[in-house]
Amino acid sequence: MEQPSEPESQIIGILNNMQIVFDRERTFPNLISKTENVPLPVDFALNINGFLAIIEYNGSQHYKAKNNSASAQDALRRLCANGTARLNYCSKNNIPLLIIHYKDKEKLIKIISSFIDDVRNNLHGTTKAYTPHTKGYFKNIPYYTFGDVPTGPIQPIQVHENDTLGYVSLSNDAIVWTKKELDTLLARIDCYEQKIQQYKTVTADLVLTIDSLQHELERKDELINKQPEIVTEEIAEPEITKKEPKIQFEFVNKSNFTEPTQFKGDFRKTNSPRSQLTDDAKIFIKSLSQNHENVSEIQDYLQSNYNQSISLPTLKKCIQ
DSSP, X not given: OOOOOHHHHHHHHHHHHTTOEEEEEEOOTTOBOTTTOSBOOEEEEEEETXXXXXXXXXXXXXXXXXXXXHHHHHHHHXXXXXXXXXXXXXXXXXXXXXXXXXXXGGGHHHHHHHHHHHHHTTOOSEEEESSSSXXXXXXXXXXXBTTSSOOSSOOOOOEEEETTTTEEEETTSOEEEOHHHXXXXXXXXXXXXXXXXXXXXXXXXXXXXHHHHHHHHHHHHHHHHHOTTHHHHTSOOOXXXXXXXXSOOOOOOGGGOOOOOOOXXXXXXXXXXXXXXXXXXXHHHHHHTTTOSSHHHHHHHHHHHHOOOOOHHHHHHHHO
């Protein structure tokens, strides 16, 4: 038995998917090649509801010679004679015959499905064109039954055992499993599916946990950004010694409130926004307590007018 061509392999897959029982290269006692005087096999012998139907796939070599050589021309005549012999045999024995043209290899599923439906519906006495190139030939009913004619020489079946998966593969693409091994395989599949479900659950919980931690980190980052001075400014500062300020300020009566003179000195001892306050800045801050009700107002005033972020504990120390 020759290896199937690519289109023939597709036909095998289609018939298997449709759960159609079939033989490949089946021979019949009275179907003989006149040029070679040997049994003439058919590509596919189908069992459709117990009746015999035949599918032939004709490649391009059935319609035109490969070249102009004498051997190529003889090969074409031989193929044409064999095709005529198959057609006459099916017509004589009431066997539905589908001859698929190579130009229709992209339409195999639709053509084969329609042909099988026609056989099941007992189509007879007609030639049906499935495409401009592919035709089905239906003679009379009842059709020949699938088991009425013997096959040709029986091809030996090669057996290959797979100890890992516990099955036996045959040369006709069939697989034989013992019930014990099949039950074992199904149990493994069920076990794997349960593990997959467990992994999905654990993964989902892990994603939720990570998301929750991410939100918590973001929340804490926001709190830290809102109070940048709390940690650094609470460090004990040296005691303020009383001395005359280098810069003099003029104040008005609190009952007739106006803002104090602008402070033009340095608030910090260094350029760092977290360094200690200068003595002049501390005196200026203390003077602000005369015009503001509480420390929070002083803090807002310094932030708005001097862009200084000073913590409340540090301000309280300055105005004591």
